[in-house]
Amino acid sequence: xxxxxxxxxxxxxxxIPASTTLAPPPLVSWxxxxxxxxxxxxxTICIVVFLxxxxxxxxxxxxxxxxxxxxxxxxxxxxxRPTLDGLIDQTSGSGSGLxxxxxxxxxxxxxxxxxxxxxxxGEVWKAYWRGERVAVKVFFTTEEASWFxxxxxxxxxxxxxxxxxGFIAADIKGTGSWTxxxxxxxxxxxxxxxxxxxMNVLETPSLLTLARSAASGICHLHTEIFGTKGKPxxxxxxxxxxxxxxxxxxxxxxxxxxxAVRFISETNEIDIAPNTRVGTRRYMAPEVLDETIDTKFFDxxxxxxxxxxxxxxxxxCRRCVTVxxxxxxxxxxxxYELPYYDMVPNDPSFDDMHQVVVIKKVRPAIPSxxxxxxxxxHLAQIMQECWHENPGVRLTALRVKKSLCRLDETYANxxxx
Ligand SMILES: Nc1ncnc2c1ncn2[C@@H]1O[C@H](COP(=O)(O)OP(=O)(O)OP(=O)(O)O)[C@@H](O)[C@H]1O
Ligand SMILES: [Mg+2]
Numbered sequence: 001x002x003x004x005x006x007x008x009x010x011x012x013x014x015x016i017p018a019s020t021t022l023a024p025p026p027l028v029s030w031x032x033x034x035x036x037x038x039x040x041x042x043x044t045i046c047i048v049v050f051l052x053x054x055x056x057x058x059x060x061x062x063x064x065x066x067x068x069x070x071x072x073x074x075x076x077x078x079x080x081r082p083t084l085d086g087l088i089d090q091t092s093g094s095g096s097g098l099x100x101x102x103x104x105x106x107x108x109x110x111x112x113x114x115x116x117x118x119x120x121x122g123e124v125w126k127a128y129w130r131g132e133r134v135a136v137k138v139f140f141t142t143e144e145a146s147w148f149x150x151x152x153x154x155x156x157x158x159x160x161x162x163x164x165x166g167f168i169a170a171d172i173k174g175t176g177s178w179t180x181x182x183x184x185x186x187x188x189x190x191x192x193x194x195x196x197x198x199m200n201v202l203e204t205p206s207l208l209t210l211a212r213s214a215a216s217g218i219c220h221l222h223t224e225i226f227g228t229k230g231k232p233x234x235x236x237x238x239x240x241x242x243x244x245x246x247x248x249x250x251x252x253x254x255x256x257x258x259x260a261v262r263f264i265s266e267t268n269e270i271d272i273a274p275n276t277r278v279g280t281r282r283y284m285a286p287e288v289l290d291e292t293i294d295t296k297f298f299d300x301x302x303x304x305x306x307x308x309x310x311x312x313x314x315x316x317c318r319r320c321v322t323v324x325x326x327x328x329x330x331x332x333x334x335x336y337e338l339p340y341y342d343m344v345p346n347d348p349s350f351d352d353m354h355q356v357v358v359i360k361k362v363r364p365a366i367p368s369x370x371x372x373x374x375x376x377x378h379l380a381q382i383m384q385e386c387w388h389e390n391p392g393v394r395l396t397a398l399r400v401k402k403s404l405c406r407l408d409e410t411y412a413n414x415x416x417x
Pocket of ligand 1: 117118119120122123124135137165185186187188189190191192195242243245256280
């Protein structure tokens, strides 16, 4: 192979036959590459600056977005973890109850704690909903009508009142062949007035608070509120110390509406509870016992409630201490007893009650010590006007409430010990 070695002088163009050698790379001078380099460098700088700006804007956007999300999350968490009071205030200012879906959700989230008592229609449990205490009444399977009625009454518009047990939710849990009916309400640690009076004696102000607030609850129930979003008049039909709860502030809350009736004034109709349940015999008014009550006349049910309320006042007054003795040197009160405790057996029959209340026309005794205490004397007068044989002359709940409010204002601070 022929090798061609030529010495090329600088500055002299050499002629190299195309057919015999490879073309050498073109010669680029330094002067030619400067603008190119400048272009590359400035382009690179532009790209870096552009990327830095984009990165900065992105980071700022991302940080803003993250803080917005954090805000939304905390807000959402707040919205999804409401308290019972918050929920009730938001959705049922009118007192018609929480939306059914909310009620069902609450019912599913309840944690039962322990049983606090058993009645004729169900068992009451202390339970928790998201850490808040609630009472859950589990109705016996045979008591569907009571559950239904009570739920219906609690859902009545404008039912909410300081002296009516606060309704939270109602639900039915079914497992095919077996159904559990629940009613969830506020929980009151003192339990029923019946429980409370056995464990505590009362001073005059606490007696007046209990009596006035119980009357207030019954009065709210009995009162019809007119208007499109009004409230019908409601009669309880099972007023007794076991169906009244004692709140932490010493006031009463009326409970247990499984037997209540409502009066629809537009149609002049009484929506009688469609169950066979009857009230508690011991507290039944004479007209209920002798079945002369005119069930077409709504006020008749209110008058029967007032009779029972009179008996409850008697239970309260027995536990109010007064100073006794010739030298006023000791305190006295009566032992807790149910009305007619000394006249009828435990769980009295209709006949037992009829004999005492209708035939013999006996009423609970007014102890002589009450005569010496203005408040007890006033209350004795009120209860006697409540349990009068003639329903028409009994006081109305409004009258009782007003009298007790006046007494409460006067004697609210009169302490005995
Ligand atoms: N909301 C509540 N908070 C605290 N304790 C309650 C509450 N509701 C009921 N209880 C307790 O549970 C007990 C049982 O109540 P329940 O209404 O089932 O029966 P009762 O009123 O005692 O009898 P009855 O069946 O004749 O009405 C009450 O006596 C009371 O001690
Ligand atoms: Mg009860």
